[in-house]
Amino acid sequence: xxxxxxxxxxxxxxxxxxxxxxxxxxxxxxxxxxxxxxxxxxxxxxxxxxxxxxxxxxxxxxxxxxxxxxxxxxxxxxxxxxxxxxxxxxxxxxxxxxxxxxxxxxxxxxxxxxxxxxxxxxxxxxxxxxxxxxxxxxxxxxxxxxxxxxxxxxxxxxxxxxxxxxxxxxxxxxxxxxxxxxxxxxxxxxxxxxxxxxxxxxxxxxxxxxxxxxxxxxxxxxxxxxxxxxxxxxxxxxxxxxxxxxxxxxxxxxxxxxxxxxxxxxxxxxxxxxxxxxxxxxxxxxxxxxxxxxxxx
Numbered sequence: 001x002x003x004x005x006x007x008x009x010x011x012x013x014x015x016x017x018x019x020x021x022x023x024x025x026x027x028x029x030x031x032x033x034x035x036x037x038x039x040x041x042x043x044x045x046x047x048x049x050x051x052x053x054x055x056x057x058x059x060x061x062x063x064x065x066x067x068x069x070x071x072x073x074x075x076x077x078x079x080x081x082x083x084x085x086x087x088x089x090x091x092x093x094x095x096x097x098x099x100x101x102x103x104x105x106x107x108x109x110x111x112x113x114x115x116x117x118x119x120x121x122x123x124x125x126x127x128x129x130x131x132x133x134x135x136x137x138x139x140x141x142x143x144x145x146x147x148x149x150x151x152x153x154x155x156x157x158x159x160x161x162x163x164x165x166x167x168x169x170x171x172x173x174x175x176x177x178x179x180x181x182x183x184x185x186x187x188x189x190x191x192x193x194x195x196x197x198x199x200x201x202x203x204x205x206x207x208x209x210x211x212x213x214x215x216x217x218x219x220x221x222x223x224x225x226x227x228x229x230x231x232x233x234x235x236x237x238x239x240x241x242x243x244x245x246x247x248x249x250x251x252x253x254x255x256x257x258x259x260x261x262x263x264x265x266x267x268x269x270x271x272x273x274x275x276x277x278x279x280x281x282x283x284x285x286x287x288x289x290x291x292x293x294x295x296x297x
Contacts, residue, residue, distance in 0.1 A: 004052055006043040010035040016116050026072040026082050027117070029063045032056060034120040072271070077264050080124040081271035084131070085280055087117035091138055101157040103145055111142035252295045261297070262288045 003011055017031035036056045043049040067073045072082040094110035097103075115138040118131050127135070137159075148155040265288035272280035291297055 001052060001055065004043070004046070004048045006046065006049055007039045007052065009042065010038050012112075012116055013038075013119065016113055024086065025063065025067055026070060026079065027086055029060065029067060029073060030079060030083050030120050030123060031117075032060055032063070034123050036060060037123060076124055078267050078271060080121065081264070081268040082274075083117055083120055083124075085268065085272045085275060085277060087114045087121070088134070088280065089275060089277055090114040090117070091134055094138070094141075098141065098145070098155075099158045103149060103155055103157075108142045108146050111138045111145075115139040115142070252293070254292065254295055258291055258295065262291050265291070 003014070013031045013035045017028040017035070020027040020031070036053060039049065039053050039056070044053055064073060072079040090110045091114040094107045094114065097107040097110075115135045118127065118135040118138070121127055121131060144160075145155045265284040269281040269284040269288070272278075272284065287297065
């Protein structure tokens with residue numbers, strides 16, 4: 001059934017779920033779960049919204065039964081790791097393309113989808129400050145590059161300050177992001193998933209409707225001041241940089257919460273290895289080792 005107008009802000013998350021139906025059912029499940037939870041907050045009383053959300057709940061229940069043996073569904077900490085690793089993998093793919101000056105629809109879509117999946121992480125609890133920064137930057141960069149290509153200008157490659165046309169730093173990143181994590185006035189259509197072979201030329205006339213619809217006066221400018229470089233923390237450290245771990249110290253007191261966090265990092269690493277993402281696995285194992293040897297993160 002058609003998405004009610006009152007629930008329009010979850011349309012991108014539902015589209016992402018549909019795109020991952022066969023590719024990664026776990027991603028599809030949590031995208032729909034986020035959409036359902038957000039939709040309940042938006043409008044669960046009007047008949048059309050209630051009907052839509054009930055149907056979405058039924059779909060989620062059916063998926064949960066089908067995927068019941070999957071640890072990413074039955075254990076939240078594993079599901080959290082699965083979604084976070086997938087989102088950051090997409091972010092890093094887009095960021096690497098951006099830094100290499102490879103501007104194309106697939107890169108824009110990857111940045112934007114990463115931001116949507118970072119929204120989805122909120123079903124597991126409050127987002128970390130690091131992921132909030134990743135989300136802001138990914139939305140902003142997707143909008144910035146798209147607008148540059150649309151106007152025939154060459155985007156600035158690599159990280160740059162998130163600034164509005166008046167020169168002030170944009171607290172909330174990309175146009176179409178209101179800061180709530182669930183409200184998007186932007187519209188994105190048409191690009192495919194990362195690593196799918198596509199024509200990397202940009203022809204707005206050949207792909208009607210593709211891109212973001214920015215709010216008046218809020219569109220990032222290709223001529224923005226880029227003197228203040230902004231890099232989301234933790235996203236760009238070389239993958240092979242060893243952690244500077246302190247030597248094991250006797251008498252380190254670890255709380256139950258510390259053990260839980262160490263377990264979480266190890267599960268994150270295991271989830272990353274399912275995608276052969278060695279860099280993320282190493283990063284999480286280093287975090288666990290640092291915590292266990294020093295009692296500090």
